[in-house]
Amino acid sequence: MPTDRIAVTGAREHNLKNISVEIPRDRLVVITGLSGSGKSSLAFDTIYAEGQRRYVESLSAYARQFLGLKE
Numbered sequence: 001m002p003t004d005r006i007a008v009t010g011a012r013e014h015n016l017k018n019i020s021v022e023i024p025r026d027r028l029v030v031i032t033g034l035s036g037s038g039k040s041s042l043a044f045d046t047i048y049a050e051g052q053r054r055y056v057e058s059l060s061a062y063a064r065q066f067l068g069l070k071e
Contacts, residue, residue, distance in 0.1 A: 006047065014041040023047070 006023045015038035023029050031039045056064060 008046055011042065011046045013045040014038060016041050016046070
């Protein structure tokens with residue numbers, strides 16, 4: 001997998017129906033579409049949530065205990 005892109009494969013949150021997309025890193029990316037088409041689901045429920053999960057995963061078990069999150 002190239003490191004110059006963020007790949008989302010088979011996203012199925014809310015209005016997203018098994019979509020796959022590659023987003024370039026270090027670029028301003030705009031997501032457009034009709035109302036209810038899944039823009040926010042793609043941006044927040046999929047991409048942001050995965051970034052947050054990876055960040056928390058990178059913390060030590062000691063640091064994670066202060067976040068109040070389940071492992």
